[in-house]
Structures are given as C-alpha cells and as structure tokens.
Amino acid sequence: MSRYTSATDADRAAMLDAIGVDSIEELFAEIPEGVRLQRGLDLAPGMAEQEVFDHLSQLAARNRHCDAEVSFLGAGMYDHYVPALIDSILSRSEFLTPYTPYQPEISQGGLQVMFEFQTAISELTGLPVSNASVYEGPSAVAAAGYLAKQETKRSKLVVSRGLHPHARESLATHAVGYRMSVEEAALTDDGATDVEALAALVDDDTAAVFVAQPNFLGTVEELGALGEAAKRTGALFVVAADPLPLGILKPPGELGADICVGEGQTLGNRLDFGGPSFGFFAADQRFIRKMPGRIAGETRDVDGKRGFVLTLQTREQHIRREKATHNICTAQALNALAGVVYMSWLGKRGLVELGELMARRTHYAREALGAEAINPGPVVREFAVRVEDLDGLFERARAEGVNPGYRLRDTYPEYSDGLLVAITERRTKADIDRLAALVGSVREGARA
Amino acid sequence: MSRYTSATDADRAAMLDAIGVDSIEELFAEIPEGVRLQRGLDLAPGMAEQEVFDHLSQLAARNRHCDAEVSFLGAGMYDHYVPALIDSILSRSEFLTPYTPYQPEISQGGLQVMFEFQTAISELTGLPVSNASVYEGPSAVAAAGYLAKQETKRSKLVVSRGLHPHARESLATHAVGYRMSVEEAALTDDGATDVEALAALVDDDTAAVFVAQPNFLGTVEELGALGEAAKRTGALFVVAADPLPLGILKPPGELGADICVGEGQTLGNRLDFGGPSFGFFAADQRFIRKMPGRIAGETRDVDGKRGFVLTLQTREQHIRREKATHNICTAQALNALAGVVYMSWLGKRGLVELGELMARRTHYAREALGAEAINPGPVVREFAVRVEDLDGLFERARAEGVNPGYRLRDTYPEYSDGLLVAITERRTKADIDRLAALVGSVREGARA
C-alpha cells in the first residue's frame, strides 16, 4: 500500500469478498494473456517523500534560473515579477484540484474567475469576446487558423516573418491538418512587417493574415495599415499580441483585428521552462459561436440569483464531436486564474505604469548599448541589435553571470550577428549599464 | 495610500465629513503637542513588493542553511524533513489569519485542531492533560516552575545539569520573578544526571525537580530512579522531553513525571533560526485546573451537535487576571497545527519507524566516529564525543561544507574538547561516513 492509497489487507479482503472474487488477479482476467505484462515495469523502486525531494532538488540545482543570473533573455517568455498573492490564491485547493466546472452549482468560483478573465482579456485586446483560455501562444495562433478555415472555407494562410518562429511553425504543423498552405511575408530593413510584401501575398483564397504585436524583434507594428492590406479580399486579420504592453499600446480590436490571440505567461505566470502558462483567444462579436474552448457566461438560478455557467457548449467537442469548432478539452484554467489575479493586482493604473516603465527602460537600454539597431523603430519591451563578436560577448557575459539575451541567428539566419534584448521591471538601470559595459568592451576587443 | 489600504482621497473626504472634522490632523488633536513627533520617522522610504523581495532574498543568501551544508548541528533544534502537506495546510488562510478562537461557532476548525493536538501530546508524554501550546521549550520549563510554585508554595527549584542550557537559564530568569532559587545537580562521568547529587539537593522546600529526556548530551536518562529521588519530599517531577524520540522511549508519564514539557520544533516545524515553533505542556489529571494557556474541550451545541470550545478559562489572565495560572495569551497555535499534521503524517507506525531509524543511525555514527564518548550510555538522536583538535576539525569540515555539530565548550566548559553530534533521517550513512573520515583525518593530523 502506498502513502496515497488506503486499501489495507483487511480492506482488500472485505472488498474482494463483496465483489465475489478471490483475488485482485481475477479482476484482470479479462485481459488476454498475450497482452499481459509478464514482468514488472523496468523502473526504479519507489522513494520516500524526502528522497524524491532531494532527487528533484539536485536536478533543479543544475539549472541556471533567472534569479541565478542577470538575464536579458525573452523571445516569447519574460522574467516578470509574480506577486506573492498569486501563490496564495492558486494554492487554494478549491482552485487547484477541481476538474472543469461541469456542475455549475458547485463551481461558481471557477466560473466567475473565467468570466472575470474574459472581461480583462476583452479590455486588453479591445475585442468583445474572449474564451476562458487555450493552451498557450503558438497553438492559439493555430487555433485562429482553424476558425478562419471554418469561417472562410479558404485554403491559404499568410504570416508575417515578424510572428514568433514557434507560432509560425506551430501554424504550419497544424495547417497540414487543416489542409491549408502557409505563405510568409518578409520584414523591411527596419524589422517591421513589409506591408507591400504582405499585400502581395493576400489573394481571394487567403483565409487569414497573421502579424505579431510587438513582433519578434520587438517592433511595434503599424496594425492599421497591415489590417487594411490583410482584409482587402475578406481574409481575417489575426494579431498575436503580448498582452502586457497592451496596457499602453492601442488595442488590436481598435485597429481592425478580427481575432487577437497570444501567450499569457507575461500575466502572472512563472517561466516554468516554457509552461504551463495560458493562451488567450479574443474575437469580434460575430465569431462568438465559432470560438474554440470554454466560455463562461452570466445567468440566473431558479431563485433569480446571479450565477455563471459554461455557455455556447454546442461549439464544443463533447457535444458537437466531429463538427466541433475545436477539439480542445482540458485547457489552462489555473494559469488563466493567475492571469486575472495578476491583472487585478496591477489594476487599471499599474498596467499603464508598468508599460511605461518597460518602454522607458527599453529605450534607455537600446541607447546605452550603443550597438547598431536591427529594428530602429518604436519598441516597448525588447529590441534587436547587431553585435560584432556575439560569441565573445556570450562567453564573457556568462562568465560574469549575465545572460545577454537571444541569439537571432538560431531562427533568423539573416541576422547572424543579431542579439535580441528583453527588458522587464526586474532589470534595473544598473543591470542594463552592466550589459552595456560588456557589449562595449567586447566591441573594443573585436576592433582592437 | 499604500497597497494595503483602501482610503482614496474621495473616501477620506466622505469619511471626515461623516465624522464631522475637516482633516485627519484633527483626529489627533487629543495628543498633546509635547509628545507629538515633529518630524518623520527616520526610516527608509517604502518599497515595491519586488524590491522588498530582492532585499530580503539578498539577506537570506548570506545565511548558510541546512540544505547548503551537511549539518550535524542539533543541541535543541533539529533538521528533520517537513512534509509538503504541512505547507499546504498551514497556508490555508482559515488557519493562518484568524485570531484565538473566542467565537467557537466560527472557530470549530482551530478548536478541533487543538483537541487533536492535545490528544497526540498526551499520547506521546503518557500524561492525560495537555494544553494547546506554550511559546517554546525553555519558557515551557519556566512555566512548569510557576505551576510548581503555586501548587507547593515552596521556594526552591532543582535542575539537572543535563537540562538544556537555555532551559536552565530561562528557568533562572523567570525564577527571579517567582522569588524562587534554583540549584543544579551535576552529571556523572557518563554524562547522565547524578541521582545521588540530585537527591542531595531535594529538600522539604523543593517545589520541583527538572530533568531532560534525552538530556543535552543525548543520554537517555533513567527517569524512574530520578523521579523517585525527586518526589521523596513531595516536589513535582518535571521532565523536559524531545517529543520525537518518545515514539520509542517510555513515556515520562509512565515513569513518574508529574509534568512533561518540551520544545515542539522536531514535530513538523521549520528551524526558522530558532522560532517560531511551539512548546508543549502536559501534566497529570490533578493539575488540569492549574495548567497555563489555552485548553480545548469537547462539548455539544444547543442542537446536540458535537463541538469544541476553549475550556477551563477561569485559569486564564483574561478572566482571572492577577490570580491567573499564567499570563500567556497569544501562544503558538499555527505551529501546534504543524505538529498535529506532522504526527498524523508519521502516524502510529511512522513515529516508531523514525525513532528506530534515528537510534540506529545515531549508534552507527558514534561507532563510525571512533572518538572517545563523553556519554557512553544509551542515546537515540544525539551524542557527545571528545575531539582532540576541535578547531582544526571545524576549519577543515566547514571548508568542505560539513558542519560537525555543536561545540560543548560554549556552554559546558568542563567538556572543552566536546563535540555534540545530532542525527536525523536527513543525515545519510554517506554523510555520517564523511564526518567520520574528517574526524579521523584530523585525529591523525593532531597525533602526527
């Protein structure tokens, strides 16, 4: 008997007796010999709690986390401060351990959280309808592609090269299932999406056009112009946004976006080496019955008391099956809760203050580094520069416990000397100056 | 307005208006000018949450904690594994944030926890009455002295030198208030309490006799004999016990103890650099109305439903005032909760298994070290040995990240070369062998 089970020998005897069999073995008689495992699993024996803790602590100790270095690494996930009240709320077993709220009468907490989450996402994106979460960013982009396919019955998707590489690849992977093709619009020399190039790719068979805000290089895109180019032939305009800067940037919904999706990690979720976080999916009112995933709606009970339920479920797999708007079932409710708690913590003003702080520090950093900008245009939380001896910089910096950022060459060969630097409220002026000094000295070195 | 308060300017205006004053200043008009602080407090300005977190993280990083070294340090607090379910239960706001349960109808959780705690302490100590916690170990010893004074009206307290130095000092400090004297009985050459020496000190004016189980050197005392010597003249026999080894050791209550007190840290509480933990106070039935602190009792409500209340409150300061059995008010409820959760986690069998494990490893360690024992007698979790070059050992060991234990000379000058080594389930055979090797090599060094 393990520490998580309760069946003592006495219990087993009594239970087998009630069942009317002599042994647990008998209960598996249904399984043909041929497919029975005739040996024990080849796994280590079980461990005591403290042994498991020690083992995982030792593994964890071999990772260099964001408190163990000064990190300018972003590129899709960012080192933001997660306030302590999120831990205390998420650790409530009433949020941590229930299943999806199939019984609304005993799930009002989770359902109201979804409703409040949808409202916050709607506010940020400027679009009236949000669902209660999808898996994460890149697959949310793919989900938008599926909606576009069902909505337009067209077979082509156009993406900006400014979209996160993972999002582009995830879209391409899913598009094979959708039986759709994906074409990519280049970036200008200034690291913004090339409106002409994009317009040129959009035709009558284009179901949707995808751009990022800000884009992967950190550039704040001109959504208005891109949206016009995208929608000329009736394609849907999909914006993949980092929700946090939307506190200061004009909401995609006000700039023509039909759908706004994105990665929610920046809203109160841990880095967790990439997940779990949450993806969000917001859209125009006319898509309310085409949305993927759970949506909570407000209603009343038989006594007239206000309450919330999972609504428009006829979109979903458990009702609609092969005709469902998406196959998603388990999503990211707990992470979305972290998101809405975080947004409540920041509040109306804090969201703006944090956005201003990031924008200021980002511009300060770009100047301080004094390196040639790949995207000289407007940026809010991240920017790309050319660094002569990139490997030299990393070697030097990492030895000093500084992580300079993301090497663009890994996904953008055209920027072989490109460094993507992310700024959050965790990176102080002193941190930035330190990176600048490193970049400077390596520059000297390279030139000498 | 801080992040913890809610009074906006609009709120203030409305509230001042309702009060009928023009400014908050006016509310303090009652305070004479002469005692008004005419300047701001000389403290640093407030910080953002992340800044406080960073500041305290930096301070914490300058402490070498028990996961950052292999520590054999005990001497009153021990590095035991605290199971994760304790965190999750103690973080429930319903346990963390309420006050003492003055309103039993909305405090049944806390009250039942106290009742279950009292039961577990009663089981461990072999005494029928336990309170719901006192501050910690040494002051619990002092509390026993106060009970003895009130019970016997005598003026002398006798302590074994085997009692924790902090407990002896705390008792002496409090005894000044009780207007009682304290005399100390020596230890034998084997590091056990000297029964004769003790008997010699006990006279008709002796209110209580205090011994520790195990004693400070780790020796398992012969409580039976000591109890007889103590009680000859009607003094109370008080045993200060480490509750964890009581899983295998005969309960003090079965060996004549009138009162058993102790430090509860070993029962599921963190080290926390010395506190908060909890003290326990258990006694014979005849002292039930003389106990210090809160006691929960079982009862029924008007509907006949089972419930729990704070009982025998006429002992307490808020009712009895100057005639109270003790002045304690706020105690250690949350730490006692950790204790009862821990005891539930260990369970009837686990408590014995852990005791056996400690005893085995302790004896193994004493042999492995191969150093001259100061207390060759029976030990269960800690033992004392003589080490020739103690400073050399510490220098060498600490450089390698090993903390050999406690230097007895700090509190027992007579053991100038004494090393007190503590063993818990956290110290593996490998750890012990490592310490043994260090001791050995230093021995060689000293002899060479």
Add this chain to the structure above:
Amino acid sequence: MNARSGKSLDPRAGEETLTIYERSVEGRRAFTAPVEEVPEVALEELLPAEALRERPAELPEVSEPEIVRHFNGLSKKNFDLDTGFYPLGSCTMKHNPKLHERVAALPGHARLHPLQDPEYAQGALELMYRLQGALGEIAGLPHVSLQPSAGSHGELAGLLLTHAYHEDRGEHRHKVLTPDTAHGTNPATVTMAGYEVVKVGTDEHGGVDIDDLRAKTDSDVACLMLTNPNTLGLFDRNIEQIAEIVHGAGATLYYDGANLNAVMGISRPGDMGFDIVHYNLHKSFTQPHGGGGPGAGPIAVSDRIEPYLPRPQVVRAEGSNGSGQPHFDLDHDRPKSIGKMRGFQGNFGVFVRSYAYICSLGAEGLKEASETAVLNANYLRARLAEDDIARYLPIAFDRVCMHEFVLSGCGARDELGIKTLDIAKRMLDHEVHPPTVYFPLLVEEALMIEPTETEPKERLDHFAEVVRSILEEAAQDPEIARNAPYTTPVRRLDEAGAAKRPVVRQGMGENPGDPGRAAENPAGATGAV
C-alpha cells in the same frame, strides 16, 4: 420554533454576487511600481501617437486585502478533490500529492527560462529525458515526445504523425475510425486533422464490433482511435484481433490514454499493438486539474512513427562534454518531423509533478495504483449492484470492470420519474461530486463512475449510501430530486438563457471591448461586500 430552523434565518440568503470589477473603486491599488532610475521620458516621445492607447483598459482598482478576499470568497464556491469524493468518470480524479507543488516551485524549475542554453538547463533536460523513458516503458513504446499540451492535443499530434507517415509512403488516406463510445475529442480531432470520421459499432459485450470494424477497414483508412479499457470501463478482449485487422489494412492504431490508470504495469498499449499513445499527465500522473487545466498530453510511438515526432526532442549524449557525465541536449534537426505542436518544450511544470509521482511510486507503486483503482471500481460496482439500487440504476454491461463503470438511469427515470441529471444534482446536497453523466452516448441516462485508487473504502460505502438515500427519497417524493440542489451557493442555473443571450464579459459602458451592456452594479457604486 422557526427562529431555530436556520437557513430561513440566513441574512445572507439573497445576497448579490459581485465581480472584481464591481468591487473596483477609482484610485485604489495593490501594485506599487519600483523606483524608476532611468529618465522619465513621456510615452509620446517614445512611441508614435497612433500606436498609443487612448483609454486605459478597465482593469479593477482594488487593494491587496480586498483582492485576496474576493478570490478567497470565490474559492469557497468551488467543490474540490481535497474536500470530498469526486468519481468523475474518465477524468481520474486521484489525489494530488502536496510534494509535487513543492518541487515544481523550486526556483531551478519555476524560474527557468525556456530558451536557457541547454548547458545551463541540464537538470531540466535530464528530468524530461527520464520522464520520457519512464512513460515509454509504461506504454511499451520506445519513443516519446512530451510536447502536446493536453490529451486532445496529443490526439491531434497522433493523427498528424499518421498523416506524415502515410504521406511519406506515398499513401493518401482520408478516413479515421472511432468507436461510437469514443470521447468527443476523438472525432473532433479527426476533423481538425483533415480526416473524415467513420464510426464503428459496439458489440453486446461493450467491445468493438469486430464485423463492423472489418467491414469498414479498407486502404482508405488511416487510423483507428481506441480507448482500452474503453469509456465503458471495459477492457476489449479482442484487442489483438483488432490490431491485426487495422495493421492488415496499413492503418495505424491510436491509443487514447485517458484510461491508462487501469493498466499501469499490467498491460501495455505497445504490447497490445498500438502505434501511437497519448498520456493525460493530469489524469494518470496526477497533475492537479486546476479547474480545467493545465495538463499535458505526451505521446509515445513505435519505431516506424519516430522519424515524424515533433521537434525539438530531448537527446542524451554520453559524456560528450568531456566529463564522463551524460550530457543532455535539444535536437531540432529532425528533417521528417511534423514540426511543432506548440511553443518551447511543453508544459514542463507538469512534467516535474508527474516525474515526482513516478519516482514516489516506482514500478510496484504504479501497478498497485492500477490494481487498487480497479479494486475500488469493482467494489463500488458491487455495492451499487445491490437490489434496491440496481433496480433503478442497472449497469450498462454486467461484467467485471476496470477502473470505472457505467450505470443507466433508465430505471429511475421510468419507475421514479427522476432523470440522471436530477440524481446528479441531488448528490450535490450530499457533498459528493456526481459521476460523469450522459456519456458515453450509447448508454441511456448514463452515469459513468470512476472512484480512483486514492479513495478509502469508507468513501465508497458512503457514496453507495448517498445513492441509495436519493433513490429512497425519490420513491417518497421525486420533486425533491427534481428541484435539487438546495444547499449550494446557487441552485439550478438557466443555461438555455445564457446561451440565447450570451453575456460573456462584464459590462462597463463605454469601453473598447465592451459590447455596450450597462453593468447591473456599476463599478464601485455598491455597499455590498
């Protein structure tokens, strides 16, 4: 007297529910910005006017104490696994060990950036590698990708792999078979993967109808998606034959691992002939469900499918870094890969918990978990087979079950006039979570019951008593069940109305995303708490 009868004297009875937005009061805050050291340039100088927001997003303005109380209050309106019995069929609501939250929160895990260089993330990569190995051994399939985010995401990956496999061989297949007992995600996935769903019937024993399968399996079939034990909680005795038929037609056999909890260490999908398996780490491997996620849906595949697995894959190189120590890396160079199902390496935080779980239980413990899950299910099946219950709730297929079983509410409907829904709602008043209802579809008025291995016998006995008392009560007065629940924060809700006039966000008047509905309680304008 009435003054003693409680509820009627509850002054909070009719209280209004407030959202966090309705608690908002202008100017309040929980956030304090850190000291700014860089020059305080105005935003307008940094960004083009047309890129800037005109109106701030209407997030709530609330102090920390009141935020805490708000969400604390909401939590108290949820029933959860740490509160009571939760036999939600197909969801494997097993205990979530508290240790897992502790190890997942270690900064080395929680604060690790997904793009950290592998050399500085060796612990994380080794953990993933070890988890892959353990999962592969449990499923009896050698190659594992941890990437998919949940079960249905794993299903989609599985069909995309099938597609890539066939295309690579020049085969173009259009159909995927799913049994009529299949979970909704299966057919939904088939469509998303570009295939056409073909339903296969169920035989009188609750297994796949072999003749129907044979008839429908042709060279245009790409895959058969199966759950075994299936959603009736029954192990399909003909699994070997089924595999033979499917493979005979060159199709792949896909294992929906939602029910893996019944057979860990006892029977392995790989040995049954499955080519692709998904795991629900949030079911069999105890990631807390979180009220609807997060989860993770790793997949394991056979050799022939391996080349197409998503990238990157975690690989191990013996002491490549000079030292004898093994070195772990991410392999992106997989030419035949289907690509990425999502960003980064998957839900690592979930992997930590599931890996800790496997370490805790070990080979023996996992087998014992499945054995106990099956023991508990059969015991509860036996308790509910007692005459006065079985009469109203007959079992759908009267056989020894695996980890779950399905009853039909027809008897209760016909003889007592209460529906399965009514029984479920009345259970809420007994503080037990109802089973999964109205699924699988082929059982009328279905109740799908999965107790899991972590429930003690007393909980099962108590549940049986609850069922009995509800039926007895209904025999006296069916109205009671029909109008249940009574003791929950809200009672039956108007779901039809919610769907007809959907209100899916807080109304706040003139805000950007606001459909324009005026708030019932304009933010802040309320004294209620």
Add this chain to the structure above:
Amino acid sequence: MNARSGKSLDPRAGEETLTIYERSVEGRRAFTAPVEEVPEVALEELLPAEALRERPAELPEVSEPEIVRHFNGLSKKNFDLDTGFYPLGSCTMKHNPKLHERVAALPGHARLHPLQDPEYAQGALELMYRLQGALGEIAGLPHVSLQPSAGSHGELAGLLLTHAYHEDRGEHRHKVLTPDTAHGTNPATVTMAGYEVVKVGTDEHGGVDIDDLRAKTDSDVACLMLTNPNTLGLFDRNIEQIAEIVHGAGATLYYDGANLNAVMGISRPGDMGFDIVHYNLHKSFTQPHGGGGPGAGPIAVSDRIEPYLPRPQVVRAEGSNGSGQPHFDLDHDRPKSIGKMRGFQGNFGVFVRSYAYICSLGAEGLKEASETAVLNANYLRARLAEDDIARYLPIAFDRVCMHEFVLSGCGARDELGIKTLDIAKRMLDHEVHPPTVYFPLLVEEALMIEPTETEPKERLDHFAEVVRSILEEAAQDPEIARNAPYTTPVRRLDEAGAAKRPVVRQGMGENPGDPGRAAENPAGATGAV
C-alpha cells in the same frame, strides 16, 4: 413548497464531526521511511528494555489524501481575516501581506539553524539588527531586544527588567500599578513577576485618574503599566503628568504596545516618557495571528534599563572581519542581564515578516497606516452614533477615538432584552466577526471595535448596516438574536458543561495517557466521512 426551502433539505444537517483519530484505520499510512543503509539492529540491542515504550503512541493511521481532506474540512469551519471583516478590538486584525509568507519561506530563513555560527548567519543577524533599529525609532527608545515570544512575555521581561534595575540600585519595591482598564495579561504578569497589583482608577474622560494615581504612587511602587491609547481607544491627554508622577517616585513607566497601531510616526512612547515598551509584532506589524499564535513581543528600553536586557543581543561591528563590510554578532557577555526569556534568538520567522512590512511601508506608510486606522475607527464610530443605533449601543466615552472605540450594550439589554453576547452571536450569521466583547471590564456589556486601516469604507458601512439590522430585528423579535447563530457549523455550545466535565483529549480505551473515557466513535469503526 418546502422542498425548495433548502436547509431543511440539507442531508448533512445532523452529520457527526469526526476527529482524525476516528478516521484512523489500522495499517494505513502517509509516511514512507527512507531506505535504511545502516545495519538494522533491533532496538532492544541499542537501548535498555526499561527505557523502551511498551505500547506505541496511538497516533492516527491515515493516508495523505485523507489527512489533507480532514484538515481542509476543519479549515472550512473557521472564519478568518481573508474571508471578511474582523473588528476584534485590541487585536489589530490588519491584512497580512502575502509577500511575507514568501520571504519567510526562503530556505536561507526557514532552514537556518539557530546555532549556526554568526559568520554563516550574517543575513539573519543583519535583519534582526535592522529590525531592532526600526522598532527603536518607532518607539523612540534606543535599545531593543527581540527575544520575548509575545506581548505578555514582553510584559514579563519588562517587569523583570524593572526588578533588576531597582535591585541593582538597592531598592526593593513590591507594588505595580495597573489601571482598571488594563488587559488581563498586565495584572497576571505583575503576579508572575513577584509583585502585588495595585489598581488605579479611570477618570470621567476615560484616562487615568490622576488623583488616584498620585495617592497610590509611593516609594514601594516599582512600575506603572499603561496602554496609550488605552483599551478604551482613548489617548491619555495627561500622559506627561503621569510620567512625571511615576518617575518622581523612582518607578518605571511601562508601555503595553498592543495599541501602537494608532500612533506610529505620530507619537512615540519614548517621547511620552515610557522606560520600557513591548511591541506585538502580530498586531501592529502584521504577523498572521495563526488562530492564536505565533507572535513576538520585542521590547525597547531607555539607557538606564539597557544593561539588564536579555542575552544574547545582536551587535554590529564595523568591518571587524577585515573587509569594510559591517559584521554582526551575538553578544552573550552581558553581566547585568536578566538572562534568557526563552531559547535561542526569539521568533525569527516573525521578525522576517515584520521587517518586510516595515520595508514595504517605510516612514510614510507607517504613519499613513496609523492615520487610516484612526480615520476608519472614527468613521465607524460616527456611523454607529446614528440615532437608531446609538440609542441601543451608546458609546462609553463620547470623544474622538484613536484606532478603536468601545460601545456599551446596556441600551439593547434594557430596551430590547438582548445582551451584547446575543448581538455578537447574531453577527456570525452576517459573516462578520464580532468585536471584542465584555472588555474592558469597566464598560457594561462592552463592545470593543477596532476596524484597522486595511478595511475599505464599504466594509465599515456594511458593518454599520449589520448592526442596525440586528437591532431592528431584535425590536421585532428578540428571540432571533437570543438563539443566534443559525448558519454556523455549530450553534451555541455548552461551555459550562465542558468546564464541569472536561474532555480535553480523544478517548481511546486502554492507552497510556488516556483518562479511560471510551471513544464515542471507536477509532476506525465508522463509515461516515
């Protein structure tokens, strides 16, 4: 119809409460012992038989899932500060910032051994040193000892210090003065410290009766213990005169800091003339109360008292360790010290939280906290002074109050026939915590109300409405309040019976410590959950 009226239809209404012992089933366990590597010698070989236990302690045998559910279930029977308004007078139930739990849990704090060599505990010692400095500045007294475990422990330390001070000067004094408004711990402390209590009266303004004080202050008086603002929530305007009288007689003036929350940054005990102050870190400095602790009761003293402070003291030496960096140490060498109030360095975990709090608020924030606490108290005082309330609950002393105020329930008792206790119990049905009742003693049917600064205006308004509705309800039918509460887990409990036949532990038949009472539900023999 009745079937809709809820409570009466609650099947859990009469349910029995089970203790963890009653959930115990032989053989179950949550603990797994780590692998044993040392020889498995039998205990009998290691320890003398007479030292060994004969019967194991009857701890419960329960699996982890059921332990979690048990304590989770118990927690749900508690009302708490994170749930609602908690105006418990004299207890300063202010919000407990969640950040504090995070920083207290850092391994460098939580896992640090109290006897770690100072050179390896510099962070902890610096934190204590900084906290001492901040507390000293707040109280206006230079020397701080963090050692005492709670307020009353601080009081005892204070009187022992007074005793040491006088003895050192060859003075032998026997009396300590306490006002009749004093908290129970004050007189209890006086007795424990070996002094005789002499009560001082209260004047018509709620302050110390100066004439009575003068009359009772002689050379045999060691100390006057005072709370200012006092337990009526009133600031004693004569404090300077009081200090003069007390000091004139060579006695010390002791400040009970329980009410410090009213005057932080506004008025300092040291400046008022107090020699010794205790702080309740669990009140003014927001250590969570934990259902009755832990707390901490540091003390601050003037120069003349300093030599007698407990040991060890945290001291700071400039760069003594070579580096310019300051170095912190523990000074045990204090010849005149009263010794130790307890073990080790005090409740360090509490210090971490309170220090974090002071860092968060800073000088401004602390002052704003006190101002808002006083604003909230006076606003609520004003709301409750409205005629239809004040008529039944007149204020004891009609003055501007500080952080709290005291009402008298005489009106309600005489005109409505309900006691303060009834009002308090009826509040439970409204989900607000009642004020402190029947204290201070000199106010009949007292209700002592302290809202604290972290409560928003809405909570205060709501409370006023609750009070009003209870009084209106009582005017209709006093029976309702007299029999309240109705909606709580249990209703009024038989406290007299509990005290007459005390049952203070679980009965388990033949166990060592068991008084012999047989368990109502013999362990394990129950199906209820």
